[in-house]
Amino acid sequence: MVWGERLARLPATFTTGEALRVGLHPRDLYRLRDEAVLAELSRGVFRKVDEPAPRYPDLLAVAYRVPRAVVCLVSALAVHDLTDQVPQAVQIAVPRTSRPPRIDYPPTEVSRFGVDTFELGVELIEAAPGEAIRVYSAPRSVVDVFRLRGRVGESTALIALRRYIAGRDSRVGELIEIAHALDVARPLRAAIDVLTAS
Incomplete structure (x- = not known):
């Protein structure tokens, strides 16, 4: 054929x-x-369909629709195993100067992040064998949900921070550096002090 x-x-x-x-x-x-x-x-x-099933099919689909986007917030926390929440939509970030894409399926929520820090903490993860997508790193994701805790929920942010700090690969110094870059270092430090004191 x-x-x-x-x-x-x-x-x-x-x-x-x-x-x-x-x-x-x-x-x-x-x-x-x-x-x-x-x-x-x-x-x-x-x-x-005869290819291996993707690990993250919805994230892969959105990445093909919006190649410059970065998986963020609770969707990124789920990738890094920093939450038990199952996101109701794929959460992506685009630069503030970009027009937000409109994607009906899979359900997608778009955030617009500052251009000067947009690429901070971007890493590639394999969504399907040999196919990588852009996702914010674990420390960047924790900082993002902490600075946007009014939108994602205080408990979501604190649980993510607690899990990150308790993890073997935690890099608290990097977490603080990213928090400085995103103007949320003071409240994040206070939360870290409370969590590590208990």
Whole structure:
């Protein structure tokens, strides 16, 4: 089949634009989806069903929709095992100067972070074999939920901070550095003092 050869030239996860470049029309993609050859992760984002299942399919889908975005807040805490909450939506950050994307599926919440600190603490994690996405590091995520605790909840922020401090890989110095950069060092230090004193 012609589409089989063309499909073989695509990676495990791909966009409609990438499919068009190898000669697959959107109607072919939807037919292959209906025949269970492809899974549609989000509008215009497809994955071959014979590939290994992604660890974070929703995060992978959103990363393909908004490549510059960074997984943040409770979604990032979940990746770093710093919360027991299951986020109701994929939480991503984009630079404050960017227009927030509109994504219906998977449900997505967009935060706009300052341009000067946007890349601070960004790391890559594997969402599927060989496919990395941008996520804020554990210390950056803790600082973010702490500074936005009015939105995500005080208890969420304190639990994340407690788990991070108790972890084997905790780097409290880095946590404080990031807190300084994001203007939340004083309240974060006070919370650390309370948590470590008890």
